[in-house]
Amino acid sequence: MDETNKKWYSLNLNRSKKSESCGCEKSAGSCDSDKPKDGYDQIMDVSMSRRAAFTKITAGLLIGAGAVSSSCSVVGSDESKEKSAMEWEEYFKGNYKLMTDEEKDKTINRLVRSYELNTGKKINMSSKDAEENVLFGYAFNISKCQGYMDCVNACVEENNQDRTTQMQYIRIHEMEDGKGFNFEEADDNYYHEVPAKGHFYMGTQCFHCDNPPCVEVCPVKATWKEKDGIVVIDYDWCIGCRYCMAACPYDGRRFNWKTPEVPEEEVNKNQHYLGNRLRKKGVMEKCTFCIQRSREGKNPACVEACPTGSRTFGNLLDPKSNIRWILENKKVFRLKEDLGTEPKFWYYMD
Amino acid sequence: MTTKVKVISLIIVVCLFAVSCKHSDEHKYHTVTDKIEANSIVYKGETSSDIYNETIKKVEVKDGEFEFLIPERKSQIASYNCTECHSQPLEKLKEHKVGEKAAHWNIKLNHAGPETMNCTTCHGKNDFDNLQSLTNSEIDFNYSYKLCSQCHQDQFKDWKGGAHGKQLGGWAPPRVSNTCVNCHNPHSPQFEKRWPVRFNTTVEKERE
Numbered sequence: 031m032d033e034t035n036k037k038w039y040s041l042n043l044n045r046s047k048k049s050e051s052c053g054c055e056k057s058a059g060s061c062d063s064d065k066p067k068d069g070y071d072q073i074m075d076v077s078m079s080r081r082a083a084f085t086k087i088t089a090g091l092l093i094g095a096g097a098v099s100s101s102c103s104v105v106g107s108d109e110s111k112e113k114s115a116m117e118w119e120e121y122f123k124g125n126y127k128l129m130t131d132e133e134k135d136k137t138i139n140r141l142v143r144s145y146e147l148n149t150g151k152k153i154n155m156s157s158k159d160a161e162e163n164v165l166f167g168y169a170f171n172i173s174k175c176q177g178y179m180d181c182v183n184a185c186v187e188e189n190n191q192d193r194t195t196q197m198q199y200i201r202i203h204e205m206e207d208g209k210g211f212n213f214e215e216a217d218d219n220y221y222h223e224v225p226a227k228g229h230f231y232m233g234t235q236c237f238h239c240d241n242p243p244c245v246e247v248c249p250v251k252a253t254w255k256e257k258d259g260i261v262v263i264d265y266d267w268c269i270g271c272r273y274c275m276a277a278c279p280y281d282g283r284r285f286n287w288k289t290p291e292v293p294e295e296e297v298n299k300n301q302h303y304l305g306n307r308l309r310k311k312g313v314m315e316k317c318t319f320c321i322q323r324s325r326e327g328k329n330p331a332c333v334e335a336c337p338t339g340s341r342t343f344g345n346l347l348d349p350k351s352n353i354r355w356i357l358e359n360k361k362v363f364r365l366k367e368d369l370g371t372e373p374k375f376w377y378y379m380d
Numbered sequence: 381m382t383t384k385v386k387v388i389s390l391i392i393v394v395c396l397f398a399v400s401c402k403h404s405d406e407h408k409y410h411t412v413t414d415k416i417e418a419n420s421i422v423y424k425g426e427t428s429s430d431i432y433n434e435t436i437k438k439v440e441v442k443d444g445e446f447e448f449l450i451p452e453r454k455s456q457i458a459s460y461n462c463t464e465c466h467s468q469p470l471e472k473l474k475e476h477k478v479g480e481k482a483a484h485w486n487i488k489l490n491h492a493g494p495e496t497m498n499c500t501t502c503h504g505k506n507d508f509d510n511l512q513s514l515t516n517s518e519i520d521f522n523y524s525y526k527l528c529s530q531c532h533q534d535q536f537k538d539w540k541g542g543a544h545g546k547q548l549g550g551w552a553p554p555r556v557s558n559t560c561v562n563c564h565n566p567h568s569p570q571f572e573k574r575w576p577v578r579f580n581t582t583v584e585k586e587r588e
Contacts, residue, residue: 161425161426161427163421163423163425164425164427165415165416171543174544176571177576178574178576179576179577179578182577183577194582195582196580196582196583198580219583219584219587221575221576221579222575223573223575224573224574225573240412241412323550324551325427326427326550327427327428327429327431327432327549327550327551327552328429328432328551329549329550336546337563339544339545339558339563342542342543342547343551344542344547344551345423346416347416347419347423348420348421348422348553349420349422350422350423350553351551352541352542352543353542353551354416355541355542355543356541356543359541359543360538360543372411372412374412378543380538380544
């Protein structure tokens with residue numbers, strides 16, 4: 031496979047690049063013989079990467095099975111044929127990071143169309159890139175948060191999270207006054223009138239580290255940091271190994287143990303490929319600063335929903351932004367700063 | 381001999397410099413703060429929050445280096461102008477007959493103590509259409525933050541900067557922020573206690 035149009039990243043473990051020439055001083059062909067290959071050898075004696083081999087074998091099998099089933103089926107509608115054709119293309123698409131703009135558009139069209147075929151409803155999906163001179167950051171006022179959890183609800187609705195397992199990106203920790211940030215003793219699933227006497231509230235979610243350990247450990251490069259600082263996941267490239275979940279020191283990542291379920295009427299149809307589009311079983315997900323909103327100039331859903339103004343979102347590169355004023359004028363801190371992860375999520379007090 | 385040592389040490393220093401300061405583009409900065417400082421530029425991008433705030437009527441706040449917009453207030457008050465009912469001065473109103481319902485009977489003042497504040501601390505004794513500062517100068521209802529900031533100086537400072545309160549619509553300029561009374565009821569400014577909007581029953585069961 032040509033290195034330049036490869037659609038995935040290789041690990042290259044214990045495999046240094048092979049030199050172009052070998053002992054027999056031939057630049058091409060095999061060293062054994064000069065004879066051109068013919069017949070059986072032409073097909074079977076081809077040097078091929080393991081991945082390419084797997085692709086071809088699977089493709090062969092699928093083509094075979096598909097061809098048999100669709101050609102023999104008399105009742106197979108055009109729609110089901112279109113569906114299987116799209117599934118086929120989706121199956122072999124590359125890593126989003128390596129896609130050309132055209133390929134991105136194609137996969138988005140397929141996803142939108144397949145949702146339409148499945149439900150009869152239209153969705154709107156974007157692949158908008160990061161804008162120049164934008165680096166997103168977040169500030170959280172721990173003196174203002176009252177623990178109402180409006181942010182959690184807004185996040186679940188905006189980001190199409192699984193309703194049955196109650197997966198949530200945001201956790202609000204109820205902490206006792208005078209004990210510092212003691213997460214072990216804090217309660218993130220309280221149910222009583224808030225704010226409770228003698229307690230304060232602290233929200234955590236993905237901090238979109240500038241030096242993200244989760245990105246470092248991904249064996250297939252299915253997660254990365256975008257130019258505007260948002261750490262994203264390609265849900266179609268993730269293999270679900272959960273290394274990133276283990277690497278995150280902030281409990282920012284979530285895993286889909288089952289196929290996520292969102293009632294059709296509750297699905298947020300304004301989606302982004304790297305954001306709130308519907309996920310599947312066995313992939314990671316997390317807060318994306320509501321990429322489908324923030325790249326359009328909007329605030330993330332949690333910021334908009336907060337009734338106390340504890341949450342501030344903005345462009346760190348704009349010296350006139352609210353977040354910059356907070357960083358320059360309030361006493362701010364970040365969690366586990368000593369790890370060098372450089373979270374872009376600051377806490378402050380009045 | 382000494383020149384040789386000098387030359388060698390110079391070479392070492394040059395090498396060290398060349399090696400240690402050669403960062404890839406991704407690791408050009410030691411901290412995110414360095415990165416922010418180096419790349420700061422007043423945002424003039426295409427993305428704007430304007431469309432999300434189109435329906436809100438706004439007025440401008442100008443205070444020193446700060447310039448931003450807040451929602452207009454007067455058109456939101458149900459029966460403004462106040463003088464449409466209050467045609468008489470306050471002294472006269474006080475003489476209302478027994479059995480007559482007092483105006484604004486439903487408003488209970490729960491803001492500081494009665495020795496600090498009563499209705500006329502903020503509302504004009506003679507001019508009902510405007511608010512009134514501590515020194516009896518007029519304050520327009522649209523700029524009621526000027527009234528609040530007489531006492532709440534710290535909050536005022538944070539609000540102007542963006543650490544207190546809330547930006548509406550989006551992060552992108554132009555900045556539209558809620559003014560004090562958009563979040564706080566001026567007659568009872570404290571946020572009320574209430575139940576959280578959700579409880580995760582599944583999580584509770586799993587943790588048992």
